[in-house]
Amino acid sequence: MSKVVIDALVERFPDAVYDAYVGVGGDDCAFVKKERIVEVCRFLKSDPGMLFDMAPYITAVDYLGQEPRFEVVYNLLSLKTNRRIRLRVKVPEQDAVVPSVTSLWRGADWFERYCFDMYGIRFSDHPDMRRLFMYDEFVGHPLRKDYPLKGRQPLVQEREVKDIYRGPGPATRD
Amino acid sequence: MTEKKGLGEVQTAAPGEELRLRPGESELDAFMPSRRMTVNLGPSHPAMHGVTRAVVELDGEIIREMKLDIGFLHRGFEKSCENVTWTQCFPYTDRLNYVSSIMNNVGFALAVEKLCKLDVPERAKYLRVITSELHRICDHLTLVGAMGMELGAMTVFLYAVEARDIIWDRLAELCGARLTSNYARVGGVARDAPEGWVEKTGKTLDRVKGYVDEIDGLLSRNRIFIDRTRGTGVVPREDAIELGFTGPCLRASGEPFDLRKAAPYLVYDRVDFDIPVGTNGDNFDRYQMRMEEMRQADRIIRQCFTQMEPGEIAVQDFRYVLPPKPLVYGTIEGLMAHFKIIMEGIQVPAGEAYSYTEAANGELGFYVVSDGGGRPYKLGLRAPGWPMLAALPFMTKDSLLSDLIPTFDSINMIGGEVEQ
Numbered sequence: 001m002s003k004v005v006i007d008a009l010v011e012r013f014p015d016a017v018y019d020a021y022v023g024v025g026g027d028d029c030a031f032v033k034k035e036r037i038v039e040v041c042r043f044l045k046s047d048p049g050m051l052f053d054m055a056p057y058i059t060a061v062d063y064l065g066q067e068p069r070f071e072v073v074y075n076l077l078s079l080k081t082n083r084r085i086r087l088r089v090k091v092p093e094q095d096a097v098v099p100s101v102t103s104l105w106r107g108a109d110w111f112e113r114y115c116f117d118m119y120g121i122r123f124s125d126h127p128d129m130r131r132l133f134m135y136d137e138f139v140g141h142p143l144r145k146d147y148p149l150k151g152r153q154p155l156v157q158e159r160e161v162k163d164i165y166r167g168p169g170p171a172t173r174d
Numbered sequence: 175m176t177e178k179k180g181l182g183e184v185q186t187a188a189p190g191e192e193l194r195l196r197p198g199e200s201e202l203d204a205f206m207p208s209r210r211m212t213v214n215l216g217p218s219h220p221a222m223h224g225v226t227r228a229v230v231e232l233d234g235e236i237i238r239e240m241k242l243d244i245g246f247l248h249r250g251f252e253k254s255c256e257n258v259t260w261t262q263c264f265p266y267t268d269r270l271n272y273v274s275s276i277m278n279n280v281g282f283a284l285a286v287e288k289l290c291k292l293d294v295p296e297r298a299k300y301l302r303v304i305t306s307e308l309h310r311i312c313d314h315l316t317l318v319g320a321m322g323m324e325l326g327a328m329t330v331f332l333y334a335v336e337a338r339d340i341i342w343d344r345l346a347e348l349c350g351a352r353l354t355s356n357y358a359r360v361g362g363v364a365r366d367a368p369e370g371w372v373e374k375t376g377k378t379l380d381r382v383k384g385y386v387d388e389i390d391g392l393l394s395r396n397r398i399f400i401d402r403t404r405g406t407g408v409v410p411r412e413d414a415i416e417l418g419f420t421g422p423c424l425r426a427s428g429e430p431f432d433l434r435k436a437a438p439y440l441v442y443d444r445v446d447f448d449i450p451v452g453t454n455g456d457n458f459d460r461y462q463m464r465m466e467e468m469r470q471a472d473r474i475i476r477q478c479f480t481q482m483e484p485g486e487i488a489v490q491d492f493r494y495v496l497p498p499k500p501l502v503y504g505t506i507e508g509l510m511a512h513f514k515i516i517m518e519g520i521q522v523p524a525g526e527a528y529s530y531t532e533a534a535n536g537e538l539g540f541y542v543v544s545d546g547g548g549r550p551y552k553l554g555l556r557a558p559g560w561p562m563l564a565a566l567p568f569m570t571k572d573s574l575l576s577d578l579i580p581t582f583d584s585i586n587m588i589g590g591e592v593e594q
Contacts, residue, residue, distance in 0.1 A: 024527040025288045053415050057528070057539050057556035073541060073554075075528050079415060079429060082436050086528060107418025110564040118252075133245035133593060142253055149257055 005050060005085050006030055013040055029086040037074075037089050038099045044076060044085070045104050052076040052085065055101065058111035060091075060119045064145035068092035070121055074101070091121055100126040118143035208234050217246050221324055221579050224589035226563070228578075235575050240567040247589040255553040259519025260286055260360060263553065268354040270557065270591040273316045274309035276302075276345075277533045278591075279358035284439060285529035285540035286360045289522050294489060298362040299440045300482040305357060307471040307478075308345060308375075311382060312338045313534030313586070314464040314471075321461060321583035322393055325402050330389050337385035344375045360520055361495040362488025372479050379472055386468050394465070403457035407569045407581030410455060417568065418561035421536025422463035423585060427455030433532035445477040460584040494520050519548025526552075533558050535586050557591035 006020045006028045016036035023029040032040050044052040057075040070091040077084050091098055100123035101108045112123040113132040120141040123129060131138065135155060140147055216227040225246035231239040251270065255263045267278040280302045287294065294302075319334025342352040347368055349357040357364050393399045409419065414427035424431055432449045434442040450466035452459030488495045492511035501508030524546035530539040539556030562585035569585075570578050 024291070024525050025529075027528065054418055056418055056420065056530075056537055057541065057554070059541055059554040059556075061526075061543055061552045061554075073526075073528075075539070075541070075556075079431050084528075105418065106413075106416050106568075107561045107564065110560060131245075133248040135245070142250065147253075149253065 003028070005044075005083055008047075008049065009040065009044075009085075012043060016040055023086065027084060027086055029088065032087045032089050034089050034091060034098055037087070038101060038104070040087065041074070041076075041101050041104050050078065051080045052078045052083075054079060055105040055108050055111075058101075058108055058115065060115040060121055060143075062119055062143065062145045070096060070119060072098055072115060072121060096120060097122045097124050099124050102126055117141070120144065210238065215578075217243075222582060223320060223324075224587055226587065226589070228566075230575065230578075232575060237570050237573055237575055237578065240570055242563065242566060244563070244593055247593040249594070251555060251594040252553055255550055257549065259548045260522060260550060261515065261520060263550065264356050264358065265354065268356055270555065270594070271313070271533065271535070271538075271559075271588045272353055272590050273588065274306075274313040274534045275353060275355045276305040276309045276349075276357050277313075277531070277538065279355065280306050280440075281529070281531040281533060281538040282540055283358040283360055284531060285527060285542045286520075286522060288527045288529045289525055289542055289544055290360070290494065290520075291523075292361055292489060292491075292494060294362050295486040296441075297366075297482060297485040298487045300478045301363050301367065301487065302358060303440050303442065303445075304375075304475050304478045304482075305345065305348065305355070305363075307474045308341050309355075310471045310534045311468050312341055314468050315382075315386075317464055317583065317586045318389060318393070318461065321403075321580060322389070322399070324579050324583055325399060327392060327396070327399065330392050333385045333389050333392075337382045340378050340381060344371070344378050347371060347374075359488060359495065361491065362486070366487045372482075376476070376479065379475060383469075383472060386465070390465055394462070400458060402577075403461060403580050403584070405454070405456050405458075406573060406577040407457045407460075407584060408455055409565070409569055413565075413568070414455060417565045419536070419565070420561070421532065421534070421558055422467060423460055423536065423562050425449065426452035426459035426463045428453055433530060433537060437530070439531060441478065441481070442474075444481065445474050447474050447477075457580045457584040521546065521548060522550075530556070535559050535562070535588070555591070555594060557594065559585065559587050559592045563587045563592050 009017045009030060010020055013036065016033045017030050017040065020030040044050045054077045055074060056077050059073050061071045061073065063069060063071060068090040070093065072089045072091055074087040075084065076087065089098060098121060100112055102112065103125065110132060112126055113130060115121045116123065116129055117131040117134055118141055134142065137155065138153055211232045213230045213232055214227065215230055216222050217225040227243040229241045229243065230237055251266055255266055263282060264279055267282045268275040270278045315334040315338045319331040322330030345355060346352050348371065349355045349365060409427050411427045411429055414424050415429060419427065428451060430449055430451045435449060447470045450463050452463060496515055497508040497511050502512045522544040524544050526543040528539060528541045530537050536558035537556065538558050541554030542550060543552035545551040566582065566585065569581050
């Protein structure tokens with residue numbers, strides 16, 4: 001892959017884009033400051049040299065024990081130039097609010113709702129910031145590393161089943 | 175402003191929508207102000223396959239607004255995978271898109287191999303492509319059959335299921351299961367093709383081709399089918415791109431983007447095939463994409479059969495692949511390698527990667543993060559049907575309620591992958 005996109009980004013946003021690197025398999029990757037993500041994405045989408053017209057996947061990772069704890073990962077694709085870029089945004093636990101990119105790509109809507117549902121990262125200016133998969137009464141965010149693997153929260157009383165053990169599992173991995 | 179009494183309430187028509195008879199118009203044809211009605215569709219509705227709940231705001235028969243409520247099939251795919259070894263994730267990936275499970279297996283295997291910087295042997299590549307394309311035919315047959323059935327053509331469904339079944343028979347001979355194949359492995363595939371399987375599959379493909387032609391004859395020029403699908407659920411090209419459509423739905427809108435051509439993986443750069451591209455982006459185009467892709471998949475498989483040569487089906491590196499049983503029982507190195515893979519899992523180098531393949535419904539992406547251990551630290555799944563389902567309110571806005579059914583069919587929402 002070429003370093004064109006990364007170089008252009010670093011040149012244009014020297015104070016927002018940092019630690020650019022070429023990932024496994026030659027993917028272009030860079031870290032972006034949380035407050036500037038919309039600005040960087042707008043440049044990537046609208047600049048005639050970039051034209052990243054699609055955001056195929058946005059997800060989050062919980063690096064428990066690291067500071068800042070969370071990370072939101074934007075995988076962007078340009079259909080015109082067939083280039084991809086991965087932007088990583090560090091999100092601290094105390095201030096887990098990231099500006100939403102739904103104004104740029106409507107397809108980001110459910111991905112951001114997913115990040116909120118599973119990791120508790122809020123997206124400001126999102127039109128409909130609700131849980132995606134879990135029900136509204138659900139407490140906690142299941143993909144956080146400190147959520148127990150067997151933490152069951154049934155909406156209706158579960159029936160007693162003799163041969164299956166149900167209960168809160170260990171907080172760490174099994 | 176006309177006020178009409180109905181259902182005990184005073185109803186007001188919107189400005190400019192008065193009950194006014196145009197010259198020559200009978201009272202029966204005149205505009206009748208109606209009250210908006212909220213209807214709950216699903217989660218288990220006979221016309222919605224899968225369990226998806228849609229709250230629809232209706233104005234007469236026209237959908238004015240729609241809200242989707244999903245997650246009834248959520249079973250914690252990512253959380254489960256974070257707590258098992260890399261190899262144990264494969265059965266979980268089977269259950270994502272359960273109609274075309276091998277494509278999920280291959281997609282996940284490629285993601286892990288990208289992190290491990292592993293290249294699989296030639297024969298494994300061909301077997302992966304052949305099985306993936308067989309499953310692509312299955313997936314498209316499911317869509318076409320279900321679409322026909324829900325629009326009233328039960329025969330089509332029976333043909334499609336019959337064709338799908340004979341392919342699954344061949345896959346069962348290959349990997350022992352019809353649906354949950356669990357076929358790919360990190361570093362190769364699980365089993366080689368049995369004796370005579372290639373010829374047998376060739377004959378099966380002939381029969382499938384016959385069924386596909388028959389379905390084509392029943393639907394493609396069927397007046398009822400065309401009336402229900404043409405011009406409904408239209409997604410213009412710009413919207414499709416912005417909404418994150420991939421796969422046949424994106425190509426139906428006129429964007430010729432296919433990962434098998436744009437970023438060839440495995441052996442797709444060695445086979446000759448065409449990508450169908452639509453023009454209108456409506457349900458009929460999406461249906462036609464599927465019909466043509468089945469024929470192209472047939473072409474790919476037959477080319478792979480002629481190009482494929484005997485050889486290894488997995489890398490001979492026992493840090494990634496289980497050693498053969500004589501080595502396990504006969505040598506201490508083999509036993510240790512076996513033990514380490516089973517007990518600790520494959521040691522994937524620390525790092526993160528995003529790997530993408532062209533599954534039946536679009537881009538199937540896996541974002542894998544490894545901390546250097548035997549289990550995934552994070553396994554993010556980009557389900558192909560996700561953006562399409564998210565766009566359903568956009569696609570059905572201001573259309574008839576009955577158009578929801580073909581639109582829902584043609585995006586091919588598979589609950590297993592979308593709701594993880």
